[in-house]
Amino acid sequence: MVQQVTRGIKISVETSFEGTFYKNYKMQYAFGYKVTIENQSKDSVQLNIRHWDILDALNYNEAIDGEGVIGRKPVIKPGESHTYTSGCLLSSPFGAMSGYYDMVNLNSTKKFKVFIPSFKLSAPFALN
Numbered sequence: 001m002v003q004q005v006t007r008g009i010k011i012s013v014e015t016s017f018e019g020t021f022y023k024n025y026k027m028q029y030a031f032g033y034k035v036t037i038e039n040q041s042k043d044s045v046q047l048n049i050r051h052w053d054i055l056d057a058l059n060y061n062e063a064i065d066g067e068g069v070i071g072r073k074p075v076i077k078p079g080e081s082h083t084y085t086s087g088c089l090l091s092s093p094f095g096a097m098s099g100y101y102d103m104v105n106l107n108s109t110k111k112f113k114v115f116i117p118s119f120k121l122s123a124p125f126a127l128n
Contacts, residue, residue, distance in 0.1 A: 004117035008041025009076075009103065013119045018087060020123075028089045031121040033097070035069070037114075038081040041105075046075045047082070049102035052116075057094035075106065093123035 003012045018030035039045055052064040067073065074082040088097065098118035104111050 002117045002119045004115060005040065006114045007112055008039065009045065009114045010036075010038040010040055011101075011114060011116050012036040012038070013117065015119055015121055017121075017123045023089070026091060028091065029093050029121075029123055030087060030089055031095070032085060032087040033119070033121075034083065034085045035116070036081050036083045037074070037076060037101070039076040039078055042078050043105050043107040044075060044077045045103045045105055046073055047101050047103050047114075048073055048111075050099065051102075052088075052097055052099040054088055054090075055096045056090045057092040060091060069101075088121070090121060093126035095121040097121065 001012055001014045003010060014034045016032040018032050020027060020029055037047065047069060048067065050066055050069055054062045054064065070084045070086060076082050096118055099116045101114045102111060103114050
């Protein structure tokens with residue numbers, strides 16, 4: 001698990017390898033990840049936008065931007081957390097992801113970025 005705290009918001013990420021399959025005549029490697037967003041600050045916050053940078057070991061990079069996470073824009077009160085799971089496909093058994101969330105402090109209405117630490121994606125059968 002990797003963790004990082006930005007402005008009182010702690011991001012924890014756990015990853016899993018979900019398997020392989022063929023899509024469009026190419027081998028795909030499926031990875032899952034579980035993100036926990038814990039509000040350690042004194043103010044309520046809301047997650048509005050996500051940004052992911054996905055790096056495939058075969059040098060294929062992808063940037064993904066979107067509203068919220070899993071169709072939601074969660075409000076997280078002080079001392080509370082929000083957990084969700086998602087996944088991605090790679091064309092190789094190794095890769096990495098990192099990114100950030102655009103959030104707003106609901107008390108001051110100020111917007112800020114919360115950084116998601118870089119985490120590795122690796123299929124266990126491909127490790128030495």
